[in-house]
Amino acid sequence: MNAAAHGETLAAVSNYVFPNDLHVHWSLMIVLYPYITGLVAGAFIVSSLYHVFHIKSLKPVARFSLLFALAFLICATWPLLNHLGHPERAMSMMLTPNPTSAMAGFGYIYSAYFIVLLLEILFIFRPVVVELGKTATGFKKRLYGILSIGSDNVSVKALKLDHKIIAFLAAIGIPMACVLHGYVGFIFGGIKANPLWATPLMPLIFLLSACVSGIAGIIFSYILIMKVSGRKIDVDCVQTLIQFLWGFFILDFVFEMLELFSHFYMATHHWHTLEALYSGPLFNTFWVYQVGIFSVIPFFLLMIMSLIRFKDSLLLFFAPIVSVMILLQVLLMRWNVVVGGQLMSKSERGATTFHPMWFEKEGLLPAIIIMIAPVVILWFIGKVLPFWMDKDSAEAA
Amino acid sequence: MNEIDIKKEIQKDRRAFIKNVLSGAIAGSLLVVIPAGAALDERLPEQIPGMRGDKSTFTKKRFAFVVDVTACIGCGSCCVADKNEYNVPDGNYRTWVERYVIDDHDGVFVDSPNGGLDGYTKPRTDIPHPVRDTFFVPKLCNMCEKPSCVQVCPVGATYKTEDGFTLVDQKRCVGCGYCIQACPYSVRFLNPVTRTAEKCTWCYHRVRKGLLPACVNVCPVHARKFGDLNDKNSEVYKILREPHVISVLKPGMGNQPALHYLGLRREVV
Known part of the structure; x- marks a missing residue:
C-alpha cells in the first residue's frame, strides 16, 4: 500500500487520454504561425541594430532585413486563416473583439506593426524609389510614384527629415516587434490548463527564439542571395551577425533549459505529466533534435566562430550551416511547444499521438506552400525595391 | 344472457x-x-419546479449539477441520450463516463472506450493484480463560475448567460480552438460538421422549458442530479448543504465549477 500510504493518486498505470483530447486541434499551422512572426520580429531587430543602435557593420543587411520582415509579415496570417473553422468570420476578432481574450489582440498588434514596418520601408527607400522612378516607364513609373509617397524631393533638408522619421519609426518598431512576439508567447503562456505552456517565461522564450531565428534567417538568405547573384559578401557584416546570433542564442537556450529545470526542481504534480511527456513522446524531437543536435552543436560552433576570427572562406562555409541549424532549432522548439503541449492529455494520465499528413487541410503540403510563399513575395519585392545598394546610390542615401 | x-x-x-x-x-x-413544440413540452410534467411560470429572460435560479459517483453503474444511457439529443458526431463527446479500476497494488487503471457510449458490459482483463475497487465517473461541462473558455474566446462566441450557463454561439464562433485549449476539463471539441466549438450545455433548451437535462432524465440510478440551489426543497440544495463527501474537479484551477461530485475519489482527475 505504498502509493496510497503517501496519498499518491497518480499511479498512472494505464495510458488514459480524455476522449476529446485524442485529437490534436492545433497542428502544423499553429506551429508555423509563431515561427513566421518570430522571423519577422528577429529580422526587424537586425535592421534596428543598424538604424537605432548604429551597429555600422550591419549596414549591408539593414535594408534587406526590413524587406525580409515585410515578406514574412504578409504571410503571417495565412496559417491562421487556413486553420480557422470559419475564416470568413476572422474580422470579427477586430470588429467585435472580446477584451479578455489574449488572442483578440493579435489583429491590432499585427496591423499596427504592419503599418510601422511599411512606413519605415517607404521612408528608407524613398530616395532610391525617386531615383528609380526617373528611369522607369509605364506601370513601374506609376508604382514608384506611389511608393515615393508623392514626394520626389530628395534635397539634403528633406532627407534629414526622412532620417528623423526613420529613426523614430525604427525606435518604436523595436518595442512593437518585442510586443508582437512576446504576445505570441503569451497566447500560449496564458493557458493555465496546459502545464507545458503555462509559464511566465513563455513570452520571453518566444521573444528570444524569435530574435535568434530572425538573425539566422538573415545570415542564411544574405549569403545565399549574394552567392547566387555573384556579389561580394561583406565578411564583417556576417561576422557581426554571427556574434549577435551567439549572444541571443545564449540567452534563448539558457532560458529554455531554465524553464524546464524550474519545472523539474519545483516538482509540482504537473512535473509528473511533463516528465512523462519529455521522456516519452517528445524524447526525440526535444532531447535528441532540439537540444542535442540543433542547440548544443550550434552553440559551440557559434562560440568558436565568435571568439576566433576564422578565415573568410571558413566563416562563409560555417555561417550558413549554423544558421540553418538554428532555424531548425527554432522550428523544432515551436513544434515541441505547440504540438507537444497538446500531446499530454488533461487527464494527467496519458498522451495522444500526432502524425502530420501530406494532403490534409492543415497538412505538410499547405505548410510547405505557406513557407515558400514569403520567399516568392520577397523575390517580387526585390524586383521593385533593390535589396542591396551599389556604392554610388548607397552614398547618396 | x-x-x-x-x-x-x-x-x-x-x-x-x-x-x-x-x-x-x-x-x-x-x-x-x-409544429406544436410548446404544446408537446407542456404535456410533459414540469421537472424543475417554478420554471414554467418564470417568463423572465434569465431566471433568478442558481443551477447546480451533482454527479453521484457512488451510484453510477456505467450503463452509458446518459451518453446515448446526449448523442441523440444533439446528434454529436462520432469521436466527439459532450459527456462521457470513465471507468476506474484500482488493484490491490494501488495501480489505477482508467479507460473510457468510445466515451462509455456502449456501456461497460465487459470487465477489464488486463489488470495484473486482484481488483480492490472499481467505480464510474461521468464527465460533462463544469459550468464554471470563472470559465476559461469565455475568457479566451477572441470573438465572444462563448459566453456566460446571466443564469450561469456557459454556451456557444455557433453563428459567431470562428473555430480557432482556443477555448478547447483553455478548458481544464477537456469537455470541448470542434464539431467537424459545423466547424465550430461545441460542448455540453446542461440542456439549456430543456431547462428553460422546465425539463431536466436529457442525461439526468434517463439515468436509471439517479446518479446525475440537477436543480436550483435557491430552492431549499431541491435535492441538489440538500446534498450540497448536508455533510456529504463533495468535491469539484481540479479545484486548483480556480474555475469554481457548478458541477459537483458526490463521493468523489482522489484518483479522479
Whole structure:
C-alpha cells in the first residue's frame, strides 16, 4: 500500500487520454504561425541594430532585413486563416473583439506593426524609389510614384527629415516587434490548463527564439542571395551577425533549459505529466533534435566562430550551416511547444499521438506552400525595391 | 344472457379501441404537420419546479449539477441520450463516463472506450493484480463560475448567460480552438460538421422549458442530479448543504465549477 500510504493518486498505470483530447486541434499551422512572426520580429531587430543602435557593420543587411520582415509579415496570417473553422468570420476578432481574450489582440498588434514596418520601408527607400522612378516607364513609373509617397524631393533638408522619421519609426518598431512576439508567447503562456505552456517565461522564450531565428534567417538568405547573384559578401557584416546570433542564442537556450529545470526542481504534480511527456513522446524531437543536435552543436560552433576570427572562406562555409541549424532549432522548439503541449492529455494520465499528413487541410503540403510563399513575395519585392545598394546610390542615401 | 353481454362488451371495446387508434393516428399526423413544440413540452410534467411560470429572460435560479459517483453503474444511457439529443458526431463527446479500476497494488487503471457510449458490459482483463475497487465517473461541462473558455474566446462566441450557463454561439464562433485549449476539463471539441466549438450545455433548451437535462432524465440510478440551489426543497440544495463527501474537479484551477461530485475519489482527475 505504498502509493496510497503517501496519498499518491497518480499511479498512472494505464495510458488514459480524455476522449476529446485524442485529437490534436492545433497542428502544423499553429506551429508555423509563431515561427513566421518570430522571423519577422528577429529580422526587424537586425535592421534596428543598424538604424537605432548604429551597429555600422550591419549596414549591408539593414535594408534587406526590413524587406525580409515585410515578406514574412504578409504571410503571417495565412496559417491562421487556413486553420480557422470559419475564416470568413476572422474580422470579427477586430470588429467585435472580446477584451479578455489574449488572442483578440493579435489583429491590432499585427496591423499596427504592419503599418510601422511599411512606413519605415517607404521612408528608407524613398530616395532610391525617386531615383528609380526617373528611369522607369509605364506601370513601374506609376508604382514608384506611389511608393515615393508623392514626394520626389530628395534635397539634403528633406532627407534629414526622412532620417528623423526613420529613426523614430525604427525606435518604436523595436518595442512593437518585442510586443508582437512576446504576445505570441503569451497566447500560449496564458493557458493555465496546459502545464507545458503555462509559464511566465513563455513570452520571453518566444521573444528570444524569435530574435535568434530572425538573425539566422538573415545570415542564411544574405549569403545565399549574394552567392547566387555573384556579389561580394561583406565578411564583417556576417561576422557581426554571427556574434549577435551567439549572444541571443545564449540567452534563448539558457532560458529554455531554465524553464524546464524550474519545472523539474519545483516538482509540482504537473512535473509528473511533463516528465512523462519529455521522456516519452517528445524524447526525440526535444532531447535528441532540439537540444542535442540543433542547440548544443550550434552553440559551440557559434562560440568558436565568435571568439576566433576564422578565415573568410571558413566563416562563409560555417555561417550558413549554423544558421540553418538554428532555424531548425527554432522550428523544432515551436513544434515541441505547440504540438507537444497538446500531446499530454488533461487527464494527467496519458498522451495522444500526432502524425502530420501530406494532403490534409492543415497538412505538410499547405505548410510547405505557406513557407515558400514569403520567399516568392520577397523575390517580387526585390524586383521593385533593390535589396542591396551599389556604392554610388548607397552614398547618396 | 351472460354470454351475450360479454360479446357486446368485447365489441364495444373493439369499437372504442379502433376509435382511439384512429383518433390517435389523426392527432399524431396533425402533430407532424402542425409544429406544436410548446404544446408537446407542456404535456410533459414540469421537472424543475417554478420554471414554467418564470417568463423572465434569465431566471433568478442558481443551477447546480451533482454527479453521484457512488451510484453510477456505467450503463452509458446518459451518453446515448446526449448523442441523440444533439446528434454529436462520432469521436466527439459532450459527456462521457470513465471507468476506474484500482488493484490491490494501488495501480489505477482508467479507460473510457468510445466515451462509455456502449456501456461497460465487459470487465477489464488486463489488470495484473486482484481488483480492490472499481467505480464510474461521468464527465460533462463544469459550468464554471470563472470559465476559461469565455475568457479566451477572441470573438465572444462563448459566453456566460446571466443564469450561469456557459454556451456557444455557433453563428459567431470562428473555430480557432482556443477555448478547447483553455478548458481544464477537456469537455470541448470542434464539431467537424459545423466547424465550430461545441460542448455540453446542461440542456439549456430543456431547462428553460422546465425539463431536466436529457442525461439526468434517463439515468436509471439517479446518479446525475440537477436543480436550483435557491430552492431549499431541491435535492441538489440538500446534498450540497448536508455533510456529504463533495468535491469539484481540479479545484486548483480556480474555475469554481457548478458541477459537483458526490463521493468523489482522489484518483479522479
